[in-house]
Amino acid sequence: MLFAVRMDVDIPRDLDPAVREETVAREKAYSQQLQRAGEWRHIWRVVGRYSNISVFDVSSNERLHDILWGLPLFPYMTIEVTPLAAHPSQA
Numbered sequence: 005m006l007f008a009v010r011m012d013v014d015i016p017r018d019l020d021p022a023v024r025e026e027t028v029a030r031e032k033a034y035s036q037q038l039q040r041a042g043e044w045r046h047i048w049r050v051v052g053r054y055s056n057i058s059v060f061d062v063s064s065n066e067r068l069h070d071i072l073w074g075l076p077l078f079p080y081m082t083i084e085v086t087p088l089a090a091h092p093s094q095a
């Protein structure tokens with residue numbers, strides 16, 4: 005099952021810089037592990053924003069929910085999920 009997911013990140017400015025750095029590092033490791041496993045297919049920066057648009061290929065809605073819930077930056081994100089279906093014009 006394919007999903008496009010937009011993540012808008014808004015880390016509070018007064019967050020301890022060490023906590024910020026450690027959380028962002030954990031986010032990167034978490035993301036890259038899922039990319040290597042094939043569930044996080046794409047991640048693209050949204051130009052000019054602290055946001056990304058990602059494509060996930062997961063077995064179920066529950067699996068995607070668990071992945072998103074587990075994001076280290078989850079408490080600082082607004083997330084929009086769009087389920088994808090094959091387009092009839094896909095060559």
Ligand SMILES: O=C(O)CC1=CCC(=O)O1
Binds near residue numbers: 031035
């Ligand atoms: O920087 C972001 O867009 C947030 C993020 C998600 C996965 C990752 O490595 O960073």
